[in-house]
Amino acid sequence: SSGINAEYGEIRSHLNIALKPCFSYLAQCRMMSVSMENFIKHIKLQITKTSPDLSDNEAKEELLFECENFFKENIYLAGKSISEKAVARIVNGDMILIYKKSQLILHILLEAKRQRKQFKVMVVDSRPDLTGVASCERLTAAGIPCSYVYINSCTYIMKKVTKVLLASDALLANGYVLGPVGTAMIGLIASNYNTPVIVCCETYKFSERVQTDSILYNELADPDSMLKTLNADDSLVAGWRESPNTRLVNLVYDTTPPALVSIVITEIAELPCTSAPVVLR
Amino acid sequence: AVVSTQSTGKKISKDTVSRLEEFALYLRESKKERRSYVSVVKTVNVFRDLICTSEWVTARELIKIIKSYCKYLPLSQSNETDVSNVVRRILKIIREENAGSEATSFADGLSSFFKSDMKASSIGRPDLQDNILNSIVELLSELETSKSNIINMALEHIHSNERILTFGHSNTVRDFLLHGRKARDFEVIVCESGPSLKGHKMAAELSDGGIKTTVIPDSSAFAIIHAVNKVIIGTHTIMADGALRAPNGVHQLAMAAKYFSVPVIVCAAVYKLSPTHLCSYDPDAFNKVIGPENMLNFSNEKLHSKVLISNPDFDYVPSDFIELFITNTGGHAPSYLYRIISELYHPEDYDLDNMCVEAVEDDICI
Numbered sequence: 260s261s262g263i264n265a266e267y268g269e270i271r272s273h274l275n276i277a278l279k280p281c282f283s284y285l286a287q288c289r290m291m292s293v294s295m296e297n298f299i300k301h302i303k304l305q306i307t308k309t310s311p312d313l314s315d316n317e318a319k320e321e322l323l324f325e326c327e328n329f330f331k332e333n334i335y336l337a338g339k340s341i342s343e344k345a346v347a348r349i350v351n352g353d354m355i356l357i358y359k360k361s362q363l364i365l366h367i368l369l370e371a372k373r374q375r376k377q378f379k380v381m382v383v384d385s386r387p388d389l390t391g392v393a394s395c396e397r398l399t400a401a402g403i404p405c406s407y408v409y410i411n412s413c414t415y416i417m418k419k420v421t422k423v424l425l426a427s428d429a430l431l432a433n434g435y436v437l438g439p440v441g442t443a444m445i446g447l448i449a450s451n452y453n454t455p456v457i458v459c460c461e462t463y464k465f466s467e468r469v470q471t472d473s474i475l476y477n478e479l480a481d482p483d484s485m486l487k488t489l490n491a492d493d494s495l496v497a498g499w500r501e502s503p504n505t506r507l508v509n510l511v512y513d514t515t516p517p518a519l520v521s522i523v524i525t526e527i528a529e530l531p532c533t534s535a536p537v538v539l540r
Numbered sequence: 541a542v543v544s545t546q547s548t549g550k551k552i553s554k555d556t557v558s559r560l561e562e563f564a565l566y567l568r569e570s571k572k573e574r575r576s577y578v579s580v581v582k583t584v585n586v587f588r589d590l591i592c593t594s595e596w597v598t599a600r601e602l603i604k605i606i607k608s609y610c611k612y613l614p615l616s617q618s619n620e621t622d623v624s625n626v627v628r629r630i631l632k633i634i635r636e637e638n639a640g641s642e643a644t645s646f647a648d649g650l651s652s653f654f655k656s657d658m659k660a661s662s663i664g665r666p667d668l669q670d671n672i673l674n675s676i677v678e679l680l681s682e683l684e685t686s687k688s689n690i691i692n693m694a695l696e697h698i699h700s701n702e703r704i705l706t707f708g709h710s711n712t713v714r715d716f717l718l719h720g721r722k723a724r725d726f727e728v729i730v731c732e733s734g735p736s737l738k739g740h741k742m743a744a745e746l747s748d749g750g751i752k753t754t755v756i757p758d759s760s761a762f763a764i765i766h767a768v769n770k771v772i773i774g775t776h777t778i779m780a781d782g783a784l785r786a787p788n789g790v791h792q793l794a795m796a797a798k799y800f801s802v803p804v805i806v807c808a809a810v811y812k813l814s815p816t817h818l819c820s821y822d823p824d825a826f827n828k829v830i831g832p833e834n835m836l837n838f839s840n841e842k843l844h845s846k847v848l849i850s851n852p853d854f855d856y857v858p859s860d861f862i863e864l865f866i867t868n869t870g871g872h873a874p875s876y877l878y879r880i881i882s883e884l885y886h887p888e889d890y891d892l893d894n895m896c897v898e899a900v901e902d903d904i905c906i
């Protein structure tokens with residue numbers, strides 16, 4: 260940290276002050292996700308906990324080790340643990356529905372394939388970002404038979420699906436699952452057809468916030484990305500900024516009520532949605 | 541080409557034949573942006589022509605001729621239900637005029653509704669034809685005023701400062717909302733209805749009409765529906781039990797609306813009401829799967845011929861999800877529709893392919 264007096268034990272207060280503008284810059288660029296907020300809280304706590312007897316360099320090394328450790332334990336190893344538990348639930352003959360692209364879910368499916376389980380995957384995608392295509396590409400490259408639909412057709416294909424495997428961005432304290440927009444719809448359709456919904460969530464994504472609807476706390480993505488069409492024609496609302504009556508709203512998240520989720524798999528345990536606050540303690 | 545019926549040896553003129561063939565071609569070709577009102581009016585005109593110019597003596601013969609022509613049309617495909625319904629209306633008109641003053645009522649017993657009332661009538665062809673054509677003119681005027689009857693009910697169903705959610709594009713709903721805008725101020729949220737993105741067209745038309753419109757992707761429907769006052773949608777067909785054959789994506793929207801107890805209102809004219817039930821979810825029986833060029837680029841070689849892509853055109857929406865039907869005959873609950881069907885169509889015409897035994901021997905060869 261340039262320009263800061265490097266005295267013994269002062270790193271605790273000085274580093275916090277130095278990092279503050281960095282965090283606020285990140286928050287200005289884009290709203291922070293729950294996982295980012297949790298990590299920042301964690302690292303701030305580690306900074307205040309550094310022993311005053313350490314030199315600056317030693318303290319910095321310790322903090323860097325803490326960061327690496329956070330990644331290793333909470334993300335990498337947690338992912339492996341969740342993947343083991345989830346793969347155990349996949350049986351031969353399954354048709355598994357996944358939504359868009361998630362590293363964790365793809366990891367689970369590729370691991371299941373490595374363990375020679377016979378299953379098919381139904382990839383549900385939605386506009387405007389269409390990340391499900393990348394999921395399809397990864398899965399077909401690994402030799403897993405895939406089908407691909409838009410979220411509109413979810414009701415059309417749901418009766419063939421045996422399990423729904425969803426990723427999440429956060430698990431709120433009242434049991435609601437924060438995920439990419441459309442997750443709640445899939446949970447609703449699956450529960451109408453009595454298909455189990457399995458949500459995978461690492462504990463670093465658990466949040467103390469409570470929310471009952473998706474609008475109170477959400478993020479708006481770029482509305483112009485909704486204008487992209489796959490054929491050459493322009494969208495008919497392409498001139499929406501000039502029209503005083505037209506608005507495009509592109510939500511990023513939505514919250515799924517706990518009643519629509521069968522089970523949440525975390526690295527610690529497999530629990531019902533409503534047990535999230537127990538883990539937070 | 542000359543058309544003849546084998547058993548009676550009667551001929552239909554070349555003019556009529558060319559008009560019939562033109563109509564069949566029109567149905568076969570215009571799969572995409574066919575406005576149902578336009579094709580329904582065309583249907584009535586073509587069949588009116590057929591009634592005037594074909595050779596028949598009794599109503600039974602006329603019905604056989606009409607049903608034989610229907611076999612030539614692509615009516616079994618799910619796209620053509622409005623045409624089939626109008627043909628059924630015409631057949632009912634013919635049967636009614638033939639029965640004349642002997643209107644069937646419950647007093648005759650329930651069996652009178654079902655037995656074929658094709659006994660030899662005392663009415664000769666000229667009178668019968670006149671009566672039929674008069675009724676057809678009434679039918680045409682009913683079709684013409686069907687849209688205005690529906691949109692005039694807009695003010696009863698839209699309050700000020702409401703938020704209304706709609707799905708994709710529907711001419712009826714668009715005019716319904718624009719009519720409501722003349723007196724009330726409200727907001728509309730439109731689901732864009734991928735992959736065809738018809739919702740964008742709807743949003744452009746609504747905002748040109750002065751309504752504050754918000755376009756959202758279909759995945760956001762669950763997220764925002766609790767903040768919406770009602771859902772107003774159009775449909776392709778109304779099934780006999782009050783279920784819908786609606787554009788793809790309406791079923792999940794109706795599920796979300798039911799979860800939050802938001803009423804779903806369907807605006808549709810009565811010629812979309814079809815006396816058929818869902819018997820199978822198979823694509824051929826109920827749905828239509830169309831090309832996926834709007835979903836995934838053909839240039840994506842990694843997925844070419846490796847991934848199964850489904851792009852169904854329609855959705856089956858069970859009647860439990862629908863609160864109200866607004867039709868040109870007024871507002872109806874889904875449970876009332878069976879009564880309207882019994883007034884509009886005759887049971888023997890429910891299955892247009894069904895012809896009485898003698899009729900099977902006749903065939904119109906073209």
